[in-house]
Amino acid sequence: MTTALVTGITGQDGTILARRLVAEGIQVHGLAREARDRDEWALDGVPEVQVHVGDLTDAERIRDLVREVEPDEIYNLGGISSVAFSWEHPVLTGAVTGLGAVGLYDAAWRLQQDRGLPVRLVQASSAEMFGLPEVAPQDETTAIRPVSPYGAAKAYAHQMAAVYRARGLHVATCILYNHESPxxxxxxxxxxxxxxxxxxxxxxxxxxxxxxxxxxxDWGWAPDYVDALVRALRHDEADDFVVATGxxxxxxxxxxxxxxxxxxxxxxxxxxxxxxxxxxxxxxxMVGDAGRARRVLGWAPTxxxxxxxxxxxxxxxxxxxxxxxxx
Structure with missing residues (x-):
């Protein structure tokens, strides 16, 4: 049975993803920052999911969790989710959203090295990395020049994904534009x-x-964007993909x-x-060109x-x- 680990599982995207993966028959583990988050999510979440409490800033805890769960798929949706909050707490944002992602990459890479089996990971990047872009629409080649602590942290995590990809870890990124749901x-x-x-x-x-x-x-429908994350992770070749409506x-x-x-x-x-x-x-x-996702992943907003x-x-x-x- 395929095993998946989802960080940020108590959020919008994590909840949608958990429901999808469980429906596919995948054994799903999630990461919640606090027991309170886990317990509140359980009321309206997916009871089949085993939720672990931990913080992305705790690299040792993340490494132990990845070793314990031994996931085949890792979806990194965790981190600070508010640009406004990132202005008030820039150091925390960098630690959670930036360094926390790298700690997860490293844990996945070490698991892959130890067990000799591939681990696939997808990073939820953000269009906020582009800052004040000089071109519209933006695509995967657009210059990364963030103008907020949130965007800067996402940019670091995004660029480090390429570093670990070069080390042999299958780590894809989806550069997500705004996506909503109830x-x-x-x-x-x-x-x-x-x-x-x-x-x-x-x-x-x-x-x-x-x-x-x-x-x-550029606003899209959240379940569509979760679908893009799954497609990117499971594609034969890890790459960067803008996910947007255009x-x-x-x-x-x-x-x-x-x-x-x-x-x-x-x-x-x-x-x-x-x-x-x-x-x-x-x-x-902010408007994205999802041409690569359409051509390579067969993805389109619905x-x-x-x-x-x-x-x-x-x-x-x-x-x-x-x-x-x-x-």
Whole structure:
């Protein structure tokens, strides 16, 4: 039986991935940072998964866990997930998202050396590595010039993947652009928007405070992006792959789509711009060219922008109506 280890399993992508791998008959182990995270996730997660408690900054713990589990597949989805948080905690972000990934690569490489069997790993890289790109769309050849602690940490982990690839470890990377689903926490701007749209429609009043409404992002459907991670890990040759839709929308367009789905036409009367939510450096246009993933992996996005927003709004409205089903 194939065994997989998923870091960051309690997050959006980790939960989606765990469900998929279990459905495939794979024995899945996950890593959660705290027992509380593990226990909360178990309520709405996948009971077949064995979740271990550990921190990516603890290289010895990670090495012991990899040796214990002996995974055939490793999916590194763990790390600091918020750009805003990374500005407040840049050292922690570097330790977890950057050095933590390298510790995992090294543990996988050592396991491969010890048992003489291949270990496949995929790193969830991020378009934030590109910083303020001079070209659009961006692809795998675009210069890596991060402008945030989060982007810098992801860049280090991404480049170290190539170093370990040269050592003989099958480590692929997926350069993920923004991808959403109802599993996003409300700390993320997209879910903050859809939850607010649902609440305002339900209550008949209310406001939503946001930062830069002009920032443009390439938003996709999270299960599609998890599919790309699996395809990249299992492809014969490890490589780097941009995973994106190729279409950019502004935050204002996301808000408009969310409020329209909730039945509110004039969204502007409910939205205020708060400077506290504006990042110190915020790329204005991020859009990816996933041509290599299409050609090599046979991957393509399946859910258009308006439908992604709509599904998230419907989820949040069902919670307010009391009709939401945990699944």
């Amino acid at each position: 599993l996003r926490p409300t700390a993320f701007v997209t879910r903050k928007i859809t939850a607010a749209a649902a609440r305002i429609a339900h209550d008949g009043a209310g406001t939503l405070a946001l930062g830069n409404l002009d920032a443009r992002r 279409h950019a929308h502004s935050v204002a367009q996301f808000v408009e789509a969310a409020f329209r789905r909730a039945g509110i036409e004039d969204w502007r009367q409910h939205v205020v711009v708060d400077p506290a939510f504006v990042r110190p450096a915020d790329p204005t246009e 859910v258009p922008f308006d439908e992604i927003v709509g599904r998230m709004v419907e989820h949040d409205m069902s919670i307010l109506r009391g009709t939401h089903e945990i699944r």
